[in-house]
Amino acid sequence: MVGQETGTSIQAPYDYSLSTLEDSGWSSVASPTVLSDLEFANNYRDAMRPVLLRSACSGWSACLRWSPEYLEQVAGALIIPVKTLDGGEIKVSSWKLSDYTRFLQEQPVRKGEDSPRPTAVPYCHDIPLLTLVESLAGDCQPFQVNYLSPWYRKHWWRYSQFFMGPAGTVTPLHFDTLLTHNLFFQIYGAKQFTILPPRQAACCGRRSWRWFDVDPEQPDYLRFPQYRHATPVTITVRAGDMLYMPPGTLHHVRSLTTSISFNIDFHTAQSVLGALAEADKGMPREVAYYNAISALGVITKMPEDITFPLYKPYLNYVS
Numbered sequence: 552m553v554g555q556e557t558g559t560s561i562q563a564p565y566d567y568s569l570s571t572l573e574d575s576g577w578s579s580v581a582s583p584t585v586l587s588d589l590e591f592a593n594n595y596r597d598a599m600r601p602v603l604l605r606s607a608c609s610g611w612s613a614c615l616r617w618s619p620e621y622l623e624q625v626a627g628a629l630i631i632p633v634k635t636l637d638g639g640e641i642k643v644s645s646w647k648l649s650d651y652t653r654f655l656q657e658q659p660v661r662k663g664e665d666s667p668r669p670t671a672v673p674y675c676h677d678i679p680l681l682t683l684v685e686s687l688a689g690d691c692q693p694f695q696v697n698y699l700s701p702w703y704r705k706h707w708w709r710y711s712q713f714f715m716g717p718a719g720t721v722t723p724l725h726f727d728t729l730l731t732h733n734l735f736f737q738i739y740g741a742k743q744f745t746i747l748p749p750r751q752a753a754c755c756g757r758r759s760w761r762w763f764d765v766d767p768e769q770p771d772y773l774r775f776p777q778y779r780h781a782t783p784v785t786i787t788v789r790a791g792d793m794l795y796m797p798p799g800t801l802h803h804v805r806s807l808t809t810s811i812s813f814n815i816d817f818h819t820a821q822s823v824l825g826a827l828a829e830a831d832k833g834m835p836r837e838v839a840y841y842n843a844i845s846a847l848g849v850i851t852k853m854p855e856d857i858t859f860p861l862y863k864p865y866l867n868y869v870s
């Protein structure tokens with residue numbers, strides 16, 4: 552079992568010997584057809600197990616309406632940051648959203664696997680679009696607010712990050728920086744996730760707080776011999792599906808088609824305490840700060856109108 556690896560000097564983001572996390576539930580990701588709030592909380596979120604809920608959001612009008620053309624209609628004039636995630640470096644440039652959607656429409660139709668240097672592709676990645684254009688949140692009803700902790704429920708869209716790009720974009724292997732739970736909603740097109748349990752971080756060539764050098768699609772076993780022990784799982788997420796990933800999940804994401812998605816990173820009391828316990832293990836200072844603000848909301852129940860303005864800059868934080 553990879554979780555028993557001891558001969559490495561690289562630390563996993565958590566000391567999972569202190570948690571209830573086991574690798575069970577990771578070798579093949581559960582894919583129930585219905586999932587009540589209680590089942591989600593007990594069997595997956597609090598048990599730290601991933602789950603794929605097919606068609607979880609297929610009834611939303613977002614799944615009928617959203618496309619590059621629709622986003623151009625509702626938000627074409629917005630100036631948005633567009634990233635290239637190239638060779639470990641993230642470059643950000645400003646685009647008018649309508650120029651970006653036109654760029655998408657001009658892309659040749661191709662399979663993700665065919666595209667050269669996928670990380671150099673301009674990618675509208677991790678932007679708070681549902682906060683900037685609140686009508687988009689109205690397209691996502693009924694929203695499963697009870698999957699979230701109470702602090703996030705009233706204005707769930709404020710905590711979401713939006714992704715739009717052509718086939719072939721790749722987000723390299725990483726975990727989500729605040730060590731939050733992640734609900735990922737695929738609205739248009741398809742993406743392939745390769746996920747690994749948090750304690751396999753030690754096998755994956757950790758480069759910085761949250762980025763890893765192993766390419767799960769073409770692992771270099773000479774450089775990363777420990778990766779032979781890893782047990783990556785590949786999941787195709789299609790329009791209408793929701794993927795849940797527990798805190799610290801390592802994930803690599805490839806767009807298989809033109810794709811539109813968003814996620815919500817959220818904490819529970821358990822996850823925010825786990826994250827704060829990592830604050831002195833290489834966590835950037837800003838990340839510790841946003842985790843402390845989250846703890847004020849999630850644990851001390853400080854009202855959102857006090858805590859959200861302090862948390863808001865996180866939504867534009869690039870790490």
Ligand SMILES: O=C(O)CCC(=O)C(=O)O
Binds near residue numbers: 722733735742
């Ligand atoms: O969809 C992607 O390219 C990246 C998604 C991701 O990393 C996330 O939801 O945390």
Ligand SMILES: [Fe+2]
Binds near residue numbers: 726727802
């Ligand atoms: Fe992520």
